[in-house]
Amino acid sequence: MSIPSGPLAALKAAAESFVADYHARKTTLPGDSRIRAEAAALVAAQGLPGPREEAWRYTALRPFAEAQFQPARRAEPSAALLARLPAIAGTRLVFVDGRFHSELSGVPRGYRVTTGGPAFGTIARPADEKLVALNTMLAEDGAAIHVPANTDAGTVILASLGTGQSVGFHPRHHIVLEAGATLTLIDLAIGDGEYLNNPVLTFEIAEGATVTHLRLQDEGAGAFHLSTVYAEVGRAGTYDSFALTLGARLARMEVHARLAGEKAAAHLNAAQLLGDTPFGGGQHADFTTVVRHDAPNTASRQTVKNVLTGRSRGVFQGKIEVARIAQKTDGYQMNQALLLSPHAEMDSKPQLEIYADDVKCSHGATVGALDADQLFYLRTRGVPEAEARAILVRAFLSEALDPIAHEEARAAMEAAISAWWERRT
Amino acid sequence: MLEIKGLKAGIDGKMILNGIDLVIPQGEIHAIMGPNGSGKSTLAYALSGREGYDDIEGTATFAGHDLLAMEPEERAAVGVFLAFQYPVELPGVNNANFLRTALNAQRRARGEAELDAVQFLKLARTEAKRLAMPDDMLKRNVNVGFSGGEKKRNEVLQMAVLRPKLAILDETDSGLDIDALKIVADGVNALRGPDFSALVITHYQRLLDHIVPDRVHILAAGRIVKSGGPELAHALEARGYASMVPEAA
Numbered sequence: 001m002s003i004p005s006g007p008l009a010a011l012k013a014a015a016e017s018f019v020a021d022y023h024a025r026k027t028t029l030p031g032d033s034r035i036r037a038e039a040a041a042l043v044a045a046q047g048l049p050g051p052r053e054e055a056w057r058y059t060a061l062r063p064f065a066e067a068q069f070q071p072a073r074r075a076e077p078s079a080a081l082l083a084r085l086p087a088i089a090g091t092r093l094v095f096v097d098g099r100f101h102s103e104l105s106g107v108p109r110g111y112r113v114t115t116g117g118p119a120f121g122t123i124a125r126p127a128d129e130k131l132v133a134l135n136t137m138l139a140e141d142g143a144a145i146h147v148p149a150n151t152d153a154g155t156v157i158l159a160s161l162g163t164g165q166s167v168g169f170h171p172r173h174h175i176v177l178e179a180g181a182t183l184t185l186i187d188l189a190i191g192d193g194e195y196l197n198n199p200v201l202t203f204e205i206a207e208g209a210t211v212t213h214l215r216l217q218d219e220g221a222g223a224f225h226l227s228t229v230y231a232e233v234g235r236a237g238t239y240d241s242f243a244l245t246l247g248a249r250l251a252r253m254e255v256h257a258r259l260a261g262e263k264a265a266a267h268l269n270a271a272q273l274l275g276d277t278p279f280g281g282g283q284h285a286d287f288t289t290v291v292r293h294d295a296p297n298t299a300s301r302q303t304v305k306n307v308l309t310g311r312s313r314g315v316f317q318g319k320i321e322v323a324r325i326a327q328k329t330d331g332y333q334m335n336q337a338l339l340l341s342p343h344a345e346m347d348s349k350p351q352l353e354i355y356a357d358d359v360k361c362s363h364g365a366t367v368g369a370l371d372a373d374q375l376f377y378l379r380t381r382g383v384p385e386a387e388a389r390a391i392l393v394r395a396f397l398s399e400a401l402d403p404i405a406h407e408e409a410r411a412a413m414e415a416a417i418s419a420w421w422e423r424r425t
Numbered sequence: 426m427l428e429i430k431g432l433k434a435g436i437d438g439k440m441i442l443n444g445i446d447l448v449i450p451q452g453e454i455h456a457i458m459g460p461n462g463s464g465k466s467t468l469a470y471a472l473s474g475r476e477g478y479d480d481i482e483g484t485a486t487f488a489g490h491d492l493l494a495m496e497p498e499e500r501a502a503v504g505v506f507l508a509f510q511y512p513v514e515l516p517g518v519n520n521a522n523f524l525r526t527a528l529n530a531q532r533r534a535r536g537e538a539e540l541d542a543v544q545f546l547k548l549a550r551t552e553a554k555r556l557a558m559p560d561d562m563l564k565r566n567v568n569v570g571f572s573g574g575e576k577k578r579n580e581v582l583q584m585a586v587l588r589p590k591l592a593i594l595d596e597t598d599s600g601l602d603i604d605a606l607k608i609v610a611d612g613v614n615a616l617r618g619p620d621f622s623a624l625v626i627t628h629y630q631r632l633l634d635h636i637v638p639d640r641v642h643i644l645a646a647g648r649i650v651k652s653g654g655p656e657l658a659h660a661l662e663a664r665g666y667a668s669m670v671p672e673a674a
Contacts, residue, residue: 374515376476380497381498382530395516397517
């Protein structure tokens with residue numbers, strides 16, 4: 001018998017440890033035990049995503065596999081951590097180490113929120129996405145948000161606070177908007193130290209309904225943030241999202257948007273601002289999207305910006321699938337990276353799979369440094385170099401940030417970017 | 426007073442400026458004329474601190490400051506302003522915010538109080554109006570989508586708001602029609618006074634009909650080969666550079 005070593009063995013061992021945790025606790029885990037058992041069988045059979053899979057070519061989970069995570073217990077956030085929650089008007093749903101914290105949360109009006117167990121929904125695909133299988137196997141809590149037809153649910157702040165106890169949590173949220181409903185979901189993942197946050201969010205967006213999903217990932221420096229979002233958008237519905245990645249040692253945001261009804265639209269904008277970690281080496285963040293156009297006259301827009309310092313590495317994988325029926329599809333994808341260090345790296349993989357013949361799809365990618373002429377121009381006007389660089393970085397991000405119509409959320413994003421910039425310089 | 430002594434500069438091993446000697450007394454406007462490639466823009470860039478020049482020799486002092494030892498923003502704070510021949514576009518940077526950031530950075534460096542948004546906008550709107558610029562130019566991104574003439578006017582607007590003590594205008598007349606030229610010239614003339622000096626770099630005498638210089642210098646092959654009064658520009662226009670520039674230069 002040989003002693004296991006190397007990345008594959010580490011991934012296998014980590015998967016086995018998660019499965020063992022499931023078996024030890026399965027009788028006490030809440031929610032549908034059959035869904036959970038099926039997911040456990042998948043994890044046991046397939047393990048965790050490995051370097052030989054096309055979708056995981058640029059993101060190695062080895063550092064995650066080598067870390068050890070305990071099951072999360074009820075925890076209280078520090079005052080400092082709570083203070084990092086931006087002041088945004090709306091109903092707060094606060095999860096601490098993955099568990100709903102009712103004292104820190106508000107009461108919704110005009111729509112329904114259920115917590116206390118995982119909100120599995122029906123559109124996630126544990127058989128296709130291994131981290132979703134892991135989430136399904138171990139999910140303990142989450143919010144089920146149900147917005148009735150033609151109801152404006154206003155702003156809901158879904159906040160995840162990680163207290164950094166080397167715990168792992170797998171929140172499972174499900175959001176349903178009936179026809180004509182609207183919701184702005186401010187999705188915050190904030191924390192200190194080392195932990196695993198592996199959330200899955202599913203959105204069912206019915207005819208004419210609109211979800212604005214604004215995400216700020218500012219997890220602890222030693223944290224792993226692995227999230228998967230599914231959005232199913234009906235006729236003339238909109239899933240409008242922006243995701244800002246600042247934190248975590250290793251992060252992957254995966255978004256699957258399916259435009260299922262005619263004139264459905266999805267915006268998947270993102271910004272990743274990365275630098276060195278306190279552990280040597282740089283942060284790694286991966287923004288992976290799959291947009292499936294499954295009906296005629298559907299539109300998708302993706303503007304993804306990366307600002308990379310130190311030894312950080314950014315990944316963008318964007319896939320646009322256009323079904324045969326989806327004529328007059330309008331798909332646009334742009335990925336741009338600003339490399340502020342010779343040691344930073346950007347990997348960009350656009351993929352178009354088009355089976356309809358009357359579509360408009362475009363994609364582009366650029367990688368570059370700050371423009372020396374622009375820097376000089378600002379400095380001749382008296383702007384000190386550091387400030388000039390900050391202005392140009394903010395300008396680079398503007399195409400992704402400026403479309404955020406929610407003023408308080410945009411201000412919170414701007415403030416988080418400024419704080420990030422201060423830390424880096 | 427600007428005093429340049431024996432200024433040399435090269436790029437990629439090729440010398441562009443071969444020993445410039447020039448004095449602009451306080452309150453005077455001097456013009457530099459010269460054929461393409463004579464070093465006019467390099468002189469402007471060297472005085473404002475652009476990187477990338479090597480073999481810099483000589484000195485350039487302004488109001489007692491050793492310009493060549495200072496960062497571009499430090500030069501700006503002591504009153505040096507460069508109006509670019511090709512103003513740079515800054516997508517994603519609002520023109521008014523840009524100008525306010527610049528003005529306040531300079532004021533901060535000089536130990537003066539910063540202007541708040543209201544004070545600043547009042548100032549910027551007044552100056553924009555004087556330059557016949559539509560108000561929306563302040564709201565747009567810096568130079569993005571501006572016509573050639575609008576870009577040049579935007580340079581003069583910045584100058585009017587920043588109130589430099591030494592303005593270097595690098596072919597500000599290029600690409601301007603006669604009406605825009607007059608507006609730009611009026612903007613420069615409005616700043617004329619005992620505390621304002623300017624170095625007006627131009628290819629043509631036309632601009633100097635509107636900004637009448639105290640002295641005119643002719644630059645060729647990185648040296649000043651002839652200096653004179655405003656009449657020198659007219660002589661140059663009539664007879665061409667060939668008559669003024671020694672073959673050996």
